[in-house]
Amino acid sequence: MNALPMFPLAQTDAVRQLNAAGGAMLGELRMPARSEIARELIGRVEAAKATWHAPTHEREAASEDVAQAAWHAIAADAQALRRIVARLSGWPGYTLAGDGGCQAAPTIALHSDHDPSFQITLLRMLAEAVRRGGATTAQWAHLQDRCLVRSGRPKTCGTQYRLYYGQLEMCPVADPEGLDRHRVNVGLPPHHDRLALLEHRHVTAGRPASVTQERPAA
Numbered sequence: 001m002n003a004l005p006m007f008p009l010a011q012t013d014a015v016r017q018l019n020a021a022g023g024a025m026l027g028e029l030r031m032p033a034r035s036e037i038a039r040e041l042i043g044r045v046e047a048a049k050a051t052w053h054a055p056t057h058e059r060e061a062a063s064e065d066v067a068q069a070a071w072h073a074i075a076a077d078a079q080a081l082r083r084i085v086a087r088l089s090g091w092p093g094y095t096l097a098g099d100g101g102c103q104a105a106p107t108i109a110l111h112s113d114h115d116p117s118f119q120i121t122l123l124r125m126l127a128e129a130v131r132r133g134g135a136t137t138a139q140w141a142h143l144q145d146r147c148l149v150r151s152g153r154p155k156t157c158g159t160q161y162r163l164y165y166g167q168l169e170m171c172p173v174a175d176p177e178g179l180d181r182h183r184v185n186v187g188l189p190p191h192h193d194r195l196a197l198l199e200h201r202h203v204t205a206g207r208p209a210s211v212t213q214e215r216p217a218a
Helices: 013-020 035-052 056-060 064-088 094-110 116-131 137-150 179-185 191-202
Strands: 161-164 167-170
Touching (some): 064 094, 116 137
Antiparallel strands (some): 161 167
């Protein structure tokens, strides 16, 4: 089993600044140095947003052709991110990809469940980007939790849910009593706030659903 990189307790001033600003750095870092990378990442996420944000019962009712097209799009997005990180020899952080590109990259990584080893590679890159001030701890926490869930281990920050017979439930967490403390430490809101939004989107009265992995959630 691959070991997952844990985020260090000590944070640099750059990381604290990122978290305090919700991921926005100083003005000179907002414009991407590699605008072509930013455009590709943002474009792919925008194209996929309608599918990702659709209520769960709509996704489960989709025809086989629609489901296959969505799967192929996810695989293509992951392959594009693979090419980008290989070209950069690292994560497309704020300096290179700008605010939008740096937000889009972890979103694509979260949806790359078909390639768990690649997700772990991306997690390591993202952790290093956070240490250098190029990404946020909240972005890292989302992907860390996703990799933990995929490996069958309890997650840390409560960012992953599943829909089970019409009820949204959180995937197991390692420290339920300290969950909101962990979330605050990585720049996430209280889990009940996020759960309310997810329930509004995915839980439909009178329409039971099968087990479904929520992606992404927090």
